[in-house]
Structure formats: structure tokens, C-alpha cells
Amino acid sequence: xxxxxxxxxxxxxxxxxxxxxxxxxxxxxxxxxxxxxxxxxxxxxxxxxxxxxxxxxxxxxxxxxxxxxxxxxxxxxxxxxxxxxxxxxxxxxxxxxxxxxxxxxxxxxxxxxxxxxxxxxxxxxxxxxxxxxxxxxxxxxxxxxxxxxxxxxxxxxxxxxxxxxxxxxxxxxxxxxxxxxxxxxxxxxxxxxxxxxxxxxxxxxxxxxxxxxxxxxxxxxxxxxxxxxxxxxxxxxxxxxxxxxxxxxxxxxxxxxxxxxxxxxxxxxxxxxxxxxxxxxxxxxxxxxxxxxxxxxxxxxxxxxxxxxxxxxxxxxxxxxxxxxxxxxxxxxxxxxxxxxxxxxxxxxxxxxxxxx
Numbered sequence: 001x002x003x004x005x006x007x008x009x010x011x012x013x014x015x016x017x018x019x020x021x022x023x024x025x026x027x028x029x030x031x032x033x034x035x036x037x038x039x040x041x042x043x044x045x046x047x048x049x050x051x052x053x054x055x056x057x058x059x060x061x062x063x064x065x066x067x068x069x070x071x072x073x074x075x076x077x078x079x080x081x082x083x084x085x086x087x088x089x090x091x092x093x094x095x096x097x098x099x100x101x102x103x104x105x106x107x108x109x110x111x112x113x114x115x116x117x118x119x120x121x122x123x124x125x126x127x128x129x130x131x132x133x134x135x136x137x138x139x140x141x142x143x144x145x146x147x148x149x150x151x152x153x154x155x156x157x158x159x160x161x162x163x164x165x166x167x168x169x170x171x172x173x174x175x176x177x178x179x180x181x182x183x184x185x186x187x188x189x190x191x192x193x194x195x196x197x198x199x200x201x202x203x204x205x206x207x208x209x210x211x212x213x214x215x216x217x218x219x220x221x222x223x224x225x226x227x228x229x230x231x232x233x234x235x236x237x238x239x240x241x242x243x244x245x246x247x248x249x250x251x252x253x254x255x256x257x258x259x260x261x262x263x264x265x266x267x268x269x270x271x272x273x274x275x276x277x278x279x280x281x282x283x284x285x286x287x288x289x290x291x292x293x294x295x296x297x298x299x300x301x302x303x304x305x306x307x308x309x310x311x312x313x314x315x316x317x318x319x320x321x322x323x324x325x326x327x328x329x330x331x332x333x334x335x336x337x338x339x340x341x342x343x344x345x346x347x348x349x350x351x352x353x354x355x356x357x
Contacts, residue, residue: 020110020134021351022125023097024154025142025306027115028087032078038071043117049153052213074309081312089308090118093142095339096306096347103348109355110134116157126161129169136170138354140347142305144183145245146176147209148216172354178245179234179252182346187302188256189342191334195257199332200294202259203285204250205315206303208268208277209242217241228266228279243268243278249302265289269301269319270310282315283322290328297323298332305343307336 029040045051045066051058078087085091093113101111110132114125129137141154155173162168177183195202218224223237231244238244247266254264267285268278289297299319301311311333320331337343 017135018108018133019136019138019355020112020129020132021100021104021138021140022129022158023093023100023111023113023140023142024122024158025089025093025113025115026150026154027117027119028089028308029075029078030118032075032082032087034071034075037075037078038067040117041071041074042067047149047153049156050149052149052210052216077309077313080317081309087308088312089306090115092306092336092338096344099339099344100347100351103344104351114158116154122157123161126158130165134169135167136172138351139171139173140351141173141176143303144176144249144305145178145206145242145303146240147213147242149209149213151176172357174350174354176245177350178249180346180350182349184249184252184256186337186340186342186346187253187300190337190340191253191257191298191300194298194332194334197296199296199298201289201297202254202257202264203282203289203297203299204246204253204264204266205269205282205299205301205319206246206250206266207270207310208281210273211276211278214241214243214278246303250300253300253302269314283319286319286323286328286331287326290323290326295327295329296332297328297330298334300334301336305337307338311336 026044027040029036042062045062046058048055048058051061053061081088083091093115097111097113104111110129112125112128113120114122116122139155139158141151143150143154146152158171162171215224217240218238219240220237224230224241228243228247230238231241231247234244234248246268250264250266265280265285267280267282269282271277271281286297299315301315304311315331316333320333323331
């Protein structure tokens with residue numbers, strides 16, 4: 001006996017279910033002004049996966065130290081990279097969403113973009129998928145490497161949005177894609193024109209994290225050695241380690257470009273506060289390279305899939321100035337994947353792989 005309910009045309013209810021695609025990214029301020037940046041930072045840093053300290057300490061740090069001073073400085077930095085259409089992160093994310101929507105339009109599969117902080121909000125994206133009557137959602141957190149503060153918080157925020165839904169959708173969450181050959185190939189294509197002139201050095205700069213975040217990801221309790229030596233190879237014990245995944249991404253890219261060991265290195269950027277963070281620091285690494293005689297360097301930022309403040313201003317402007325200050329001549333920032341055709345092709349393939357499951 002067929003257990004599926006049938007309508008008068010013999011169509012099963014199961015056949016009428018609809019799939020949607022949800023892209024999640026961190027977000028951006030609504031404008032490069034102090035009030036908007038303050039609201040963005042408040043939303044971002046109120047998350048206990050980002051500022052993973054006790055609630056009282058987090059409130060004091062946020063309201064007495066960070067929010068009174070940092071928004072003005074950050075707003076000034078945002079103004080340096082703001083595009084006519086808006087924030088680069090949002091502009092490129094929207095273009096990517098639209099390109100993917102076109103790829104899946106013939107199958108009537110809607111694609112939505114939700115930001116954890118800022119607009120379009122994750123809540124509004126989920127609501128649009130509800131209105132489209134999507135029973136199944138393919139979820140892609142736009143973070144290549146896993147960290148609790150990014151990928152983990154994205155998944156948590158999504159669960160909070162659907163927690164009280166009477167009809168819970170089926171979620172298929174795509175895992176971190178730091179070693180996916182399609183992700184690596186997209187970066188290879190984007191970076192190739194910048195390596196044709198044979199730069200002196202290639203630097204892979206990743207967003208840094210407090211060391212305690214790495215230690216929390218070590219389920220064995222004794223693998224993390226608080227230095228990069230335990231990250232050089234990806235093994236079972238460090239499979240959840242953000243730093244180890246970053247090293248693996250860089251290693252795969254270096255292999256694709258046939259870079260010799262002395263021609264490339266890894267560093268970590270965007271440190272904040274007084275806690276110990278993953279090293280080496282990007283600016284310190286650039287200073288060492290310049291002082292050792294490196295004149296021309298190109299920088300990849302493979303923790304970001306869309307250009308943002310951290311790539312365009314922190315690396316493209318500030319780090320470039322720092323490199324020249326210490327004797328370097330030219331720093332070229334490799335554009336992020338943004339809406340590059342190879343990245344659209346890669347994501348389409350990654351999503352279709354999930355649809356087939």
C-alpha cells in the first residue's frame with residue numbers, strides 16, 4: 001500500500017515539497033557612519049560565540065571599552081572602501097545570490113541571502129523561504145574554514161529563527177569547504193593573473209582568533225600545543241581546528257601554484273584586544289618579509305569569500321602601507337571570490353551535490 005497521500009491527479013504530497021537555498025554571511029553596517037557601525041558592532045559582539053567570556057565581563061567590555069571608541073574609527077575605515085552601491089560585502093554577496101538564483105531559476109528553486117548582523121537579515125531571508133513554502137532548505141554558511149564564532153554562530157542563529165516553527169523545514173547544512181577542490185580551483189583562477197609576474201613572495205592571510213578558541217575545539221584536550229606546529233597537518237585530532245584548516249587551505253593553494261616552500265607563508269590578521277591570538281600576525285610577517293629583502297608580495301585572504309573591510313582596508317590599504325614603511329615596494333591584494341564566474345560555477349556544483357542527496 002502506498003503511504004503517500006495522493007491528490008485527484010495522483011500526485012503525492014512528497015512530490016509537491018519545495019526546496020530553497022539559503023546563503024548566510026556575517027553582515028555589514030548599513031552605512032559608513034558611527035551610529036550604524038555602533039549598531040553593527042553591538043549585534044556582532046553580543047554573541048557569546050564571538051566574545052566567549054562571562055556575560056558580565058562581555059557587557060562591561062562592550063559598553064565601556066569597545067562601543068564608546070571603536071565605531072568612530074571603524075566608520076572612518078569603512079568610508080575608504082564604501083562603494084557607490086553600498087558596502088562591498090553586501091554588494092558582492094547580492095550579486096552572487098542573483099547569479100545563483102539565475103542558475104536555479106529553471107528548477108523553481110529560490111535563493112535567499114541572510115546576514116547575521118545587518119540587512120538583509122537572516123530573519124527576513126527565512127521568512128521569504130517560508131512564504132515560498134520551502135520544506136527543505138540547503139544552507140550554505142559562507143565561511144570556508146570552521147570556527148565557532150563564524151560558522152558555528154551562523155548555524156545557531158538559523159536554528160533560533162526556525163526553533164518555534166510548527167512545520168519545521170528539513171535543513172541540509174553544507175559543511176566548511178576549506179579543502180573542496182572546487183573552492184581551491186576558484187581561488188586558483190582568481191589569483192593566477194597576479195602570479196604571472198612572479199612576485200617575490202605569496203602570503204596567505206587568514207582572520208585570526210583567540211588561542212582559547214582553538215583549545216576549545218580540541219576534543220582530545222591534549223593535541224593543541226598553542227603553536228603552529230600542531231596545525232601543519234590535518235589529522236583526526238585537529239579536524240575541527242580553525243588554524244589547521246587554514247594551513248590546509250594555504251597548502252593546497254601553494255601546491256596548485258607550484259610554489260616552493262620559501263616562496264610562501266601564512267599569517268593571521270584582525271587581532272583585537274589583549275588576549276593571545278593565532279600567530280604570526282600579518283603586519284609583523286610583512287615587516288619581516290620587507291626587512292629580509294622581499295620587494296613585491298601578493299596577499300591572498302582565503303578566509304573571506306567576498307571583499308570587505310578586512311580585505312580592502314586592512315590589507316589593501318593599511319597592510320600595504322606597513323609593508324612599504326619597512327622597505328617593501330609593492331603589495332598586491334588578490335580580489336576575493338566575490339561574484340567571479342569560477343566561484344559561481346563552484347557553488348552551483350557544491351549546491352547541486354546537496355540537492356542530489
